[in-house]
Amino acid sequence: MSNKRTKNQEQILKLINNNSEEMSAQNLHFQIQQHGLRIGLATVYRTLKLLKIEGEIQERVTPDGESFYSTINSVYHHYHHLNCVNCGKSYPMNICPLSQKITDWCHSQKFKVYYHTLEFFGLCAACQDQDIASECLSAN
């Protein structure tokens, strides 16, 4: 029963809570070193997994497979995005179209909801005006 957090784990959580932007594991590890702390990359990943299970932080996986983490508690960080499948840009939305009802329903299913992700995919205005397909594979 490891109910108590390690000093390392506390510092990582603190760093996430105090940061206004979502951060990747690599980025977190880098910032930790900047602060003069010595926490191994493996420990960062282990702690992220732990905090995720404890419901302290949320994870967003980008289309290129990298994970970004941020605190769950702050409403400030509850953002959804319009993601362009062409240029890859993400445009944050300032609304959450989910009613409380649906979250209640999830709980009624015996599922304990920590957080949700909602992402839209399509073409941004700029990319709608281009000949997309031709540029898509132009690099090769």
Add this chain to the structure above:
Amino acid sequence: MSNKRTKNQEQILKLINNNSEEMSAQNLHFQIQQHGLRIGLATVYRTLKLLKIEGEIQERVTPDGESFYSTINSVYHHYHHLNCVNCGKSYPMNICPLSQKITDWCHSQKFKVYYHTLEFFGLCAACQDQDIASECLSAN
């Protein structure tokens, strides 16, 4: 202007459309070989990127960073999930709580919506009864 699709591209799209389950790029490549076809893995990835931009297929990125692809058109495949952050299991939901209004709003933003993803994260019933934190890192 590559408006016309290649024979390879057509076969890959056909394979996705005819399959009832979402498939990874690796899986697609394997099945292609099973069918006696000779399409390189690189071409599979290139075609997936192309079809994605054309709005023919949708992509779902799992928490471990692997991408799965499926046809957009079939309502049959429009699923959202309850994802357990502990055991990793995904429980499909049979409803979509998004109103048409929100999609309309996205369009009013000059963003052309192809599809959306909506995922809930938390603990499934089985995992709520365990001492999670202790098992989380037990493997190491």
Add this chain to the structure above:
DNA sequence: CTGAAAGTGATAATCATTCTCATAATACAG
């Protein structure tokens, strides 16, 4: 035809994440 442009596949390279394992810190029974 003909040559430029686009498509292809084998292979190497990338890189975030996970695994290994020896060591350090901690918890706890006696």
Add this chain to the structure above:
DNA sequence: CTGTATTATGAGAATGATTATCACTTTCAG
């Protein structure tokens, strides 16, 4: 307090999906 079992840690290797290379083939407009 003291020895011992358990858990945490970090350096580095391994993993594996995805991407980049590059020589070669196909397509097609003129």
